[in-house]
Amino acid sequence: MNSLNHSAFLDRSCAENAEPGRPPAIVPVIMCGGAGTRLWPVSRDTMPKQFIPLFGQESTFQATAKLVSDPSVFTKPIVVTNVEYRFIVAEQLGALGIDAQIILEPRRRDSSAAVAIATQFALSQIGPCVVGVFAADHVVRDEASFIETCRQGAALAAQGRIVTIGITPTRPETGFGYIRAGEEVAADAYRVSAFVEKPDAARAAQYVADGYLWNSGNFIFDAATMRAELRTFEPSLWEAAATALAQATMDLDCLLLDADSFGKAKKVSIDYAVMERTDKAAVVAGGFQWSDVGGWPAVWELSPKDESGNAVEGRGYILEGANNFVSADGSLVAVIGLDDIAVIATRDAVLVTAKSRAGQVKEMVGLISARGDAEATTHQEIHRPWGKYLSIDRGSRHQVKRITVKPGGTLSLQKHYHRAEHWVVVRGTAEVTRNEETILVHENESIYLPIGCVHRMSNPGKIPLEIIEVQVGSYLGEDDIVRLQDVYRRV
Amino acid sequence: MNSLNHSAFLDRSCAENAEPGRPPAIVPVIMCGGAGTRLWPVSRDTMPKQFIPLFGQESTFQATAKLVSDPSVFTKPIVVTNVEYRFIVAEQLGALGIDAQIILEPRRRDSSAAVAIATQFALSQIGPCVVGVFAADHVVRDEASFIETCRQGAALAAQGRIVTIGITPTRPETGFGYIRAGEEVAADAYRVSAFVEKPDAARAAQYVADGYLWNSGNFIFDAATMRAELRTFEPSLWEAAATALAQATMDLDCLLLDADSFGKAKKVSIDYAVMERTDKAAVVAGGFQWSDVGGWPAVWELSPKDESGNAVEGRGYILEGANNFVSADGSLVAVIGLDDIAVIATRDAVLVTAKSRAGQVKEMVGLISARGDAEATTHQEIHRPWGKYLSIDRGSRHQVKRITVKPGGTLSLQKHYHRAEHWVVVRGTAEVTRNEETILVHENESIYLPIGCVHRMSNPGKIPLEIIEVQVGSYLGEDDIVRLQDVYRRV
Incomplete structure (x- = not known):
């Protein structure tokens, strides 16, 4: 391993874009270390959902990397991923011709540790700057609108707000958290009055009627502001992350965090650690089509469907059934007389679930893993x-x-x-x-x-x-x- | 091909057993030429259900061959099968050490042609005798009771009755035909008053209440009587079958019927051709557990189940579901939140069906075949x-x-x-x-x-x-x- 030397990180500095009246450039941080269990059996530890071409030819990680590649808005990206996925990340970025700084997490922590690492890395390499944290497993269908929302967020971040990207709901979805917007602080931007947990159907309908926004879990903030909040709310986590970064080593162009220090960072999401505690939280309302692809029903929602509402990938046959999702990769799949189910067949494992129960896929994977069947985590x-x-x-x-x-x-x-x-x-x-x-x-x-x-x-x-x-x-x-x-x- | 020479067919002649007061020995004919589409994807043309070990280690064909192997009741068996299955038949009989005369049908006809062939073969080789025709894809769970029923049938057959084996119903099944019994002609034996088509649920309940029997489709008759009836009701079919047998050739110990002659035999079931027209039809009421394994729900019925009514073969997982059948051969199968379905996963094809709609499997196989996917008919x-x-x-x-x-x-x-x-x-x-x-x-x-x-x-x-x-x-x-x-x- 070489000693750490990444002073030449950013070829497009933030300062260049800091013209008067123009939002600051955003240092995009793509988080892609998750295991994606909810899309088992296609997504498994050895190749999780963000790297799989679920829609078209590109993975959602690749789509995200392209989404934040406009040099008039974004700097060179930082990718934070698990050390296991380093070669997949490099390969998928290489296929797009996108250059990024890859930071490797030697262990699985939650989002706070990754945000802390990215924040400290940006501060150490660039100095004061605006950072955008983007999930690698989401789907955005209107790029121009997304970028406009990011610019609004960056302007607010430059004023000291920690901005979460909210989405104007299109249905009373029970699978997302919601945000109650407070005082308007700019066009389509508000103080956060409250973060609200995933609701039941009745509450979801009420939230939509009351103008709540979906919480997309993508953030834009000033790096120094985030550092101050993390130091205040999670001082030991910040310390662990900063040490892991200071003791990181270069490994084939990737920055490998120090395992012992990183392992001391608490497993806590950035929502719990900062967003729900800070008085700086703001939300910008994005009007673009968005999904967190949080399960097979979401994949069905995003897929083209026939007149019966069936979405079929691969060699799937449905005889008298409606609103089904069938993915036949390797095996042929035949469904008779069933509605509202998802059937996902891979070479070595088949999932058949009521769409309404797809939230239990994670529990199922736990069962399979507990019995020692390798298909829980390993692809063929x-x-x-x-x-x-x-x-x-x-x-x-x-x-x-x-x-x-x-x-x-x-x-x-x-x-x-x-x-x-x-x-x-x-x-x-x-x-x-x-x-x-x-x-x-x-x-x-x-x-x-x-x-x-x-x-x-x-x-x-x-x-x-x-x-x-x-x-x-x-x-x-x-x-x-x-x-x-x-x-x-x-x- | 050698010229036909099968005069040494029967080492256990019927005459030996023809003691006074004892029913005549039965020449068992096992019919196993069907394609078994209703149990797709496990059963396909290249290896249909009767040759597959669906229950335990033996196929239903093997179980049937063993069932009719008691030399005090049965002679050496005749097996009538499609030419494609000759090696499977020989292999599966060989594994049991059972010797049989195998007759090969060069084309697919219906049961009348096979019955005619077996009848004529028995007459030409043995002379007057009682023949039992048994399906190779049924399951019988009480051997002693089955044999007792066969003996009763043989006694009636010797008196000129064409006997069908009826089953005392245990539930208002809609998947079987029924028999209305008429005048009692012996203990547990009746003239057939009517054959009744597969009923709806209400009628099935009424039939069970009225003492109707299930029609098992297994027959016992005097060969000369059957010849006379076939000559009367289907003279051209009889002629085609007799010619196909007369012009048959020996091929590696099998008797290969003449294809041109056999092709002229009408495709008609023995029920339509003879049983529903003859005035000699009788039924013996069998009290043994029986199934025609006519689809996946029948396999589920016959399989051991857990307290939720789930039957699982292989590596199958069910999370919150009841009364399901899961067969995981090759692939692991996971089912979440569904009841009353059948999931059958093979290496290359997966069927997911409501159990109540499993009757449409044949239609599904037709769809798959029409689109040219080989999985409809060919195993890996x-x-x-x-x-x-x-x-x-x-x-x-x-x-x-x-x-x-x-x-x-x-x-x-x-x-x-x-x-x-x-x-x-x-x-x-x-x-x-x-x-x-x-x-x-x-x-x-x-x-x-x-x-x-x-x-x-x-x-x-x-x-x-x-x-x-x-x-x-x-x-x-x-x-x-x-x-x-x-x-x-x-x-």
Whole structure:
């Protein structure tokens, strides 16, 4: 690990944009460390919902990164994520050509710790500035309106308000928290009179009638103001975050927070820690279409539907049913005579739920996890910095994977004590190191790697390399890998 | 094909059992040519429900074969099946050590043609005798009671009655036909007053109150009597069947009916063709537990259930739901907040249906088939006379299969024009013929079969041989096989 040196972080400083009468530029912070359990089985620990292309070709993380990429409004973004997702984040940003400072959380904390880290990072790198904290798993459908709302928020933040982005409700939703707006402080902007918990249906209807706003959980604030409030309300959390940042190390262009210090930060949301306690809270009313994609019913809401209200992704069939959501990825799905359900079929797990009960998906995942079934947290397709692999067959003494290596990708130099491997190249060309040899293996060629041999595979070509790996042995766990060298520093 | 020579068919003749006062022995005919669409996706054309171990370790076909194996009551059985299922039938009988005469239908007709074939076969081989026709896809739970019912039926059949086995109803089932019993002709045996179609719920309750019986669709009759009735009611069908049998050929110990003649037999059930028209119809009332396994609700009925009425096969989870049937084969299945549904998940297709609408599964399979999705009729695991294969991965230019070869099994000598194959042995030992060579390939060894080479694999060992086959090429269809020799005569 290199010592910390990130003084050259921001190429677009806030000061440049600080023209008279113009809102200050916003340092966008994209939070994407969550596990996304509510969209199981598509979303799991190994690839949570913010990185999955739920709508169209891009993930919501990518859509968020694009949303805050207008240089007339935003600076270069800061991405705060779990260390496990570093390669996914880098890959998905790379695909968009977006440059960001990635900060890695070595443990799962709640949003206050991430806000504290981003605030302190911005202050240390830029000095006084306005920060916008954006969730990576939300969907915004009107970009111009969103940006206008952000500009309003930034103007208020510059005046010392801690601004939350509210959404003008379009229905009496029971799945969101609400905000009661107080005194108007600018056009479409108000003091926060109260934050209100998720209501029941009757209360939700009343809130909508009374002009309450949805609480989107996206914030804009002046960094020094937030620092002062965190120091006041959560001094030990601030201390832990500031120390974790001061002792962070650079690791392949990412900033890895010090694990011990970060682990001392309390698990508390920024809503509880600051927003509900500060007298500086304000809300700007966004008029854009927004969703927190908080469960399968929300995905159904956002998906195109037929005249019966059915939304079908993939090879799904519905015979006499209405208002269903069917996602058939891998398996074909057939539904007969049922309404208002969600069926999500992946290669290895199927969820069937009443849409009204989709809030219990998290509880279900807990049940599955408690019984030790890996499908609770692990996908069959696993992403690695060099590409990905998919488990396609498993027996008592063999396992088969389809491995895809990106052009230029290199697996670690490794050996196994309990298994031999047969690699058959089905697309592209592999450069294989086997003990002292280096061998090019072309499409429709194979190579054998006996137990204990030191080996490595890389893709020297211009197209993805695909191989079928057949492992044979008495123990086939992922932990039977002795990594001797790794270009991604996973040794 | 050998010429027809099956004079040595019956080693246990009927005459032996024809002692005074004792019912005549029954020649059991097991009908197992159906496609079993109503239990899709587990049951498909390539392996229909009667051959699947739905309950315990044995298929209903095997359970039926055992049920009619008591030599004091039954002779050696005749199995009438579709030519496609010949190897499955032989394998499943072999596993039980049961010897049978297998008659192969080259086309799908209805039950009248099969009854005519079996009747004529029994007459030509044995002479006068009593025949019992049994469905291979029913479940009987009290063997002693079943056999006693068969003996009663045989006694009546010997007196010239065509006997259908009725079942004393245990509930007002709407999924079965009913029989109104007339004059009592023996203990628990009656003339048939009327056959009644599947009723609605109100009528079903009335029928049960009025003492109607369920019509099980299993029959016992004197062969000459049935011949006379078929000749009277369906003379051209009888003629077609008799000709198909007379022109049948022996094929690997099976009797293959002449396709052209058999194709001329009308598609009509034995109920319509004979039972509803003859004045000889009688019914014996069976008191045993019986099901025709006519759909997923019937499987649920027959399965062990928890205190909420949920029946779960495999890795299924139910959170707040009652009276559900969940079958998780391959995939894990999670159900939340739904009652009275059936979820059947296989490796490649998932059915989710209201139990009350499970009768529409057949319609759904028609929809899927019409759109050209192979899952309507084809399993991922395909049985062959030498063993089976499972498709585990497919790309644009590659396909991967797990192939299992039984001890002594031999694939055909073949070649492909469009694909090369890599075989990796993961269990057992393969004897591989490649052009002029014969090579033993052991566990953890591989062999390459270039495009166009003539090759064959067999299992010379004592344990099943398992190989992973990686196909690489521009066309990977099953029809790119040129079979040069085949021990199972599939050339």
